[in-house]
Amino acid sequence: MIERFLSVDARNFRPSAIRAFAKLINDPNIISFAGGVPNPETFPAEAIAEIAGRVVRERRAVALQYGPTRGLPRLCDFIAQICRGRGIACGADDVLTTTGSQQALDLIAHTLLDPGDVVLVELPTYIGGTSSFFGRSARLAGVAQDDGGIVIDSLAEVAAREKPKLLYTIPNFQNPSGRLMAQGRRDAVLEIAARHDFLVIEDDPYGELLYVDDADTTPMKSRDRESRVIYSGSFSKVLSPGLRCGWIVAAGALLECFEIAKQAADLCSGMLDQSIVDEFCARGELPAQITKVRAFYRGKRATMLDALAQHFTGRAHWTPADGGLFTFMTIPGADTASRVSESVAKGVAYIPGAPFFVDGSGADTMRLTFAKESDERIREGVARLAAVWSAAA
Numbered sequence: 427m428i429e430r431f432l433s434v435d436a437r438n439f440r441p442s443a444i445r446a447f448a449k450l451i452n453d454p455n456i457i458s459f460a461g462g463v464p465n466p467e468t469f470p471a472e473a474i475a476e477i478a479g480r481v482v483r484e485r486r487a488v489a490l491q492y493g494p495t496r497g498l499p500r501l502c503d504f505i506a507q508i509c510r511g512r513g514i515a516c517g518a519d520d521v522l523t524t525t526g527s528q529q530a531l532d533l534i535a536h537t538l539l540d541p542g543d544v545v546l547v548e549l550p551t552y553i554g555g556t557s558s559f560f561g562r563s564a565r566l567a568g569v570a571q572d573d574g575g576i577v578i579d580s581l582a583e584v585a586a587r588e589k590p591k592l593l594y595t596i597p598n599f600q601n602p603s604g605r606l607m608a609q610g611r612r613d614a615v616l617e618i619a620a621r622h623d624f625l626v627i628e629d630d631p632y633g634e635l636l637y638v639d640d641a642d643t644t645p646m647k648s649r650d651r652e653s654r655v656i657y658s659g660s661f662s663k664v665l666s667p668g669l670r671c672g673w674i675v676a677a678g679a680l681l682e683c684f685e686i687a688k689q690a691a692d693l694c695s696g697m698l699d700q701s702i703v704d705e706f707c708a709r710g711e712l713p714a715q716i717t718k719v720r721a722f723y724r725g726k727r728a729t730m731l732d733a734l735a736q737h738f739t740g741r742a743h744w745t746p747a748d749g750g751l752f753t754f755m756t757i758p759g760a761d762t763a764s765r766v767s768e769s770v771a772k773g774v775a776y777i778p779g780a781p782f783f784v785d786g787s788g789a790d791t792m793r794l795t796f797a798k799e800s801d802e803r804i805r806e807g808v809a810r811l812a813a814v815w816s817a818a819a
């Protein structure tokens with residue numbers, strides 16, 4: 427009955443296939459590699475509590491009030507500083523704060539996409555991104571990816587065929603694959619975008635979470651001479667995702683359109699969240715926090731890679747996860763979705779990879795996060811996973 431009232435866009439909504447799995451994994455007996463969220467132990471809770479108390483008491487007219495749609499001016503300035511640190515030439519006026527970088531994706535999709543417009547996405551890609559694009563009735567076309575990121579020949583071929591309006595890419599430690607796109611490929615992506623005249627969304631929530639010394643995470647946006655790149659970032663992975671604080675950096679005219687879309691979406695992002703993040707930055711605590719978070723995950727990542735090497739060498743391959751929260755494993759010939767229940771019954775959870783592929787491929791892949799569990803449980807979980815897949819095809 428309700429169906430006939432739904433908009434065309436709402437008929438194209440897709441529930442997140444992985445949120446459904448996430449429900450499975452709150453049982454402490456299950457070792458979970460399935461979640462996609464930061465570990466709460468990394469949240470600087472005491473500092474946040476202290477700052478929250480202070481901003482509520484001392485700055486209520488800002489922290490508890492509506493604020494500018496662009497965001498708290500000093501926070502925009504800090505964000506611009508962060509982006510300049512990544513090589514992007516920008517100032518506070520080039521920044522729009524968003525309610526997490528998820529809202530950035532939604533505002534971009536709302537502003538740029540008409541039904542039937544084509545968005546190119548990596549194979550695999552982040553489901554929150556595809557949800558935003560499907561939610562605008564876009565058509566999604568997959569571009570191949572290997573361990574160096576987007577496969578340039580594939581991008582050139584798909585772009586020539588599909589005439590896209592947008593490419594959505596996560597070059598730094600991608601969700602779900604954990605891969606880092608090589609810098610040369612980033613240049614090639616920009617060239618192809620210019621040749622076929624499409625815009626690029628560069629989604630970069632994981633760039634600061636790196637665990638090796640030689641990873642070059644410099645964003646494409648730093649070399650974006652034609653203002654084709656819409657850059658988004660987030661405090662979620664380095665500070666706290668509950669403080670819904672992300673941003674967009676884009677060319678002035680585009681940013682104004684995103685700002686107007688945001689006026690309709692939520693007037694402004696939460697001012698209490700912004701005030702807390704702003705004060706955290708003003709105290710100069712962010713660099714030390716990032717160092718702490720990297721150290722926290724570095725050991726877990728090493729433990730997981732070690733355990734995978736011990737149990738899966740010769741029958742599977744996985745990405746090195748030089749940063750971010752995930753490694754992505756391929757078990758050739760397997761159908762990873764078919765053994766989720768058996769796996770949970772044996773006390774270990776993972777996310778089957780197929781939902782991350784818009785072309786229906788990826789059945790033999792799975793996403794594993796090392797963020798949640800202790801080293802001991804990571805080792806035990808990988809051993810259990812190996813038992814599930816010991817009789818793999």
Ligand SMILES: Cc1ncc(COP(=O)(O)O)c(C=O)c1O
Nearest residue numbers: 526527528552601660662667672
């Ligand atoms: C690639 C990617 N983009 C965007 C987001 C959204 O993050 P947030 O809205 O918390 O900034 C996530 C969250 O997991 C992500 O993995």
